[in-house]
Amino acid sequence: MPDTPHIVGDVMTHTVVAVGRDAPFKEIVRTMEQWKVSAMPVLEGEGRVIGVVSEADLLPKEEFRDTDPSLHEQHRRLSDVAKAGAVTAEELMSTPAITVHPDVTLAHAARIMAVRRVKRLPVVDYEGMLQGIVSRADLLKVFLRSDEEIEEEVRRTVVSYLFPAFSHAVHVNVHEGVVTLRGHIRDTSLISVAVRLVRAVEGVVDVEPQLTGESATPARPEDPP
Numbered sequence: 001m002p003d004t005p006h007i008v009g010d011v012m013t014h015t016v017v018a019v020g021r022d023a024p025f026k027e028i029v030r031t032m033e034q035w036k037v038s039a040m041p042v043l044e045g046e047g048r049v050i051g052v053v054s055e056a057d058l059l060p061k062e063e064f065r066d067t068d069p070s071l072h073e074q075h076r077r078l079s080d081v082a083k084a085g086a087v088t089a090e091e092l093m094s095t096p097a098i099t100v101h102p103d104v105t106l107a108h109a110a111r112i113m114a115v116r117r118v119k120r121l122p123v124v125d126y127e128g129m130l131q132g133i134v135s136r137a138d139l140l141k142v143f144l145r146s147d148e149e150i151e152e153e154v155r156r157t158v159v160s161y162l163f164p165a166f167s168h169a170v171h172v173n174v175h176e177g178v179v180t181l182r183g184h185i186r187d188t189s190l191i192s193v194a195v196r197l198v199r200a201v202e203g204v205v206d207v208e209p210q211l212t213g214e215s216a217t218p219a220r221p222e223d224p225p
Helices: 025-035 055-063 071-076 078-084 106-116 136-144 147-162 188-199
Strands: 039-044 048-054 120-124 130-135 170-175 178-185 206-213
Touching (some): 039 130, 048 055, 048 120, 055 078, 106 136, 130 136, 147 178, 147 188, 188 206
Parallel strands (some): 178 206
Antiparallel strands (some): 039 048, 120 130, 170 178
């Protein structure tokens, strides 16, 4: 079977820029500019994550600087109007923070980012204490695996597992993350299984099965010998 999937703890950034709940507006802006980040966890106590403040949380102050929003707009964008008057991280932050644990798989973290439409996730332990941060770019690091490394894993964990008696007859080639399987096998019903398992190998971009063989469908009793 494929190796254990990579988890968030494998790729996350351990050094995280964060602010306290009482951090003033201009300090937040200066910190973002200094560290070239667009969002930061907001912490309380010894490092428990209570929210996230982002550039999007700061922009309403500029947007509503010289305008007086209509009553309709105030109701429609109640949160943004409130943030336009906010002066601390606690007033600005989005809460509760969308977080992940370090033992979550990269696939699961990617789904959270896609569904919640966020670019990064604070990584916390089971007590909510900040451990690191994982970004979209971090999740893509698995695609930096070399073709040779992917080929070795496919041979060892898929081909040898599914085709132990025919592993010598199944050839694996990997180019730019695209895995091609060539050869002759006894049971063609295993081709779809092989494709699914190869896709599960991290770093694989696509799979091109070029396997031939005999059908696994048994002869029916009425078929002639």
